[in-house]
Amino acid sequence: xxxxxxxxxxxxxxxxxxxxxxxxxxxxxxxxxxxxxxxxxxxxxxxxxxxxxxxxxxxxxxxxxx
Numbered sequence: 001x002x003x004x005x006x007x008x009x010x011x012x013x014x015x016x017x018x019x020x021x022x023x024x025x026x027x028x029x030x031x032x033x034x035x036x037x038x039x040x041x042x043x044x045x046x047x048x049x050x051x052x053x054x055x056x057x058x059x060x061x062x063x064x065x066x
Contacts, residue, residue, distance in 0.1 A: 034059050 029035040043054045
């Protein structure tokens with residue numbers, strides 16, 4: 001086995017534009033019938049007791065589940 005180890009080929013990261021991401025995401029949402037929806041909520045800190053605004057992401061059906 002000595003001297004039989006080969007290096008893996010170099011991996012080149014794919015370069016995409018923000019617009020391409022949006023187009024692919026929208027196509028996936030349409031294909032699957034779901035999308036990711038952020039919802040702001042107030043949450044009370046368990047450590048300090050103060051309130052903080054948090055963003056909760058949910059996966060929801062398009063068209064209200066029709």
